[in-house]
Amino acid sequence: MLRAIANVYIESQSRTRRDALQIFRVCNYSSVRGDDKAYFYRKLTDERQRSRDAEPTPAPADATDAPEPPLPARAEDLPPHAEFLLVGAGTAAFAAMRAIRSARPDAHVLLVGAEPALPYMRPPLSKELWREPAPADAAARPDALTFRQWNGRRRSLAYEPAAFYAPPERMRAAGPGAALARGWRVERLDPAARRAVLAAPGGLRHELSYGAALLATGARPRRVPALAAAAAAGRSLALRDVRDARRLARALDAPGVRTVAVVGGGFLATELSAALAARLAAEGAGRRVLQLFREEAPLARVLPPYLAAEAARRLEAEGVRLRARAEVLAGEVGAAGDVVLRLADGAEERAQLVVECAGAEPAAELAAAAGLELDGARGGVLVNGELAARAGLWAAGDVASFYDEALGRRRVEHHDHAVVSGRLAGENMAGVAPPRVYRHQSMFWSDLGPQLGYEAVGIVDSRLRTVGVFSAEATAGEAAGAGDAGQAPEHAGRAPQRYERGVVFYLREERVVGVLLWNLFNRLHVARQLLALDAAPDLFEAAKLFAPQDE
């Protein structure tokens, strides 16, 4: 990694640096490497990966939900004061820690997270994890979990290994560095006095003062009330954290599961359906995924109807059975492990395992109890454009309803937003420079099977007006007759039925507020520039900038 730094350094200078190589050879160590794209990641050497693969990792014999002791295990090991207190240990908190410690190397940062795992990235839990040979075993040891990316390289799920954080027995000293309290929650926060109370199972309690704090408590999955009985019987699961992923993987491994029902039509439901279907298809045992959703097509609330229909086609091609216009009224757990889903139209579907992907609710209880203002419309803690709620108190990630100068007040539940907002909040908390406003638009991405990926920035909501631009070569269907695949039809007969790649603009009040790139990559920077314009330009001319006719 030092070589990588040397490389980057050398590239940015204009003179030969053969001598630099010598210096870095002297200390031939490398380290974790960051990435400015969607993930922070850690490169593993092949040797370490081989040793990981060689170790069998049997799942612990205990039940999945056996609670692990908090770390530190004693309240006395926690510091009396935290210069920077980060409530939460997820992506936004981690990004904030990075930003604070980059700006202030002397800073003491305390992350407090309820999960036993080291801070980790969530996207692989509905994507790459399901391509691993033994997801249940992998998810049982999240701190060691690695996954294979599209380019074949492996990454750790955890952002940093345990060695990165201050050892629990030295946390009390509160020296410079990042300290991590796992299995602890902030139970109470007093923004005026800048004091917080931490609690852990077993009656552990600790009070501390803080200099500045960040609320990054995230969101929790919304459960489907009609499936409460099935959930109690362990047959209907949610997917949010790595423990959920383990539970799901174990349930999937259970004998007798022939059909997995995914309830929901949004990003997570659709992505998970595709990922699970690919896994089940690879097994070759005839197990199927059934996706049920209220709308006409998956992602109908996000995509214009012609693309939602395309998404449906792709999912079906992956082996997912789609059940549109389905509202689940009840889930009856029968004998032999079946869950009978009774739908509003009177029909029934049968599965042995159900996954609820019905959205998430921001975890804002601590903020409410602390007297902070919440956003009634969007949920979450109200913060300004600089992500500040009160003096000394910021919020970032899923829980923050923040003011976006370009797009208005928003609350965004995507990974990259957690990174971008966490970083911004951290920089503003560190106070080395005047606070900055949220300006860099975060992105999100997903894959639907091996042939289709989409990326987007801004507000992508099908209730808005949209303009989609596609190359005739990249569409197919009845409008292009036999032999006409390369020509745009002169008469607008029926719209094409297939969409391989293109760009969709989302408009609000004559302004581009969102851009969706359908199988077009490395073009988000252009999309961001369009979002920054005060008024929508001629969108056909704008579309040309994305070269939708090329891959």
Add this chain to the structure above:
Amino acid sequence: MSVSEGEGRAVWRLGEQGQHTLVVAAREALAAPSALALPPPEPAPGLILPDGSINWGCPCLGGMATGPCGTQFRDAFSCFHYSEAEPKGSDCYDKFSVMQECMAQYPQLYAKDDDDDELADELGAALQGAADASDAPDAPDAPDAPPPGR
């Protein structure tokens, strides 16, 4: 209307309220130069900022500047960056030693590279390429050269 009409384009208005405009155009129409000119995007800050200082928050550094050996790393790398000795950084060996000692205590974080020689060769080749292409050999550190966009 936010989409100009033109040759080689078919336009549909879809959706219940017709609010979804779909344009399918011939390849030639899309490949033609755009009438819209956007300013060049601001390059994301790299490892070295325009004022010549080190960007400790550069994602390329990962956890190097923020981890347990962060201070030692910063000392060593700053020394190297501002060094005017020949060869550059040769007055920084002590600091690199201290950094190395620190990193040795955290093998989990700072592992030895196995592919030392391979990377050294690659870097050497990159340096040679840079030397061949460079206009200004041995110019003093150029604070005005913007880092490459990442």
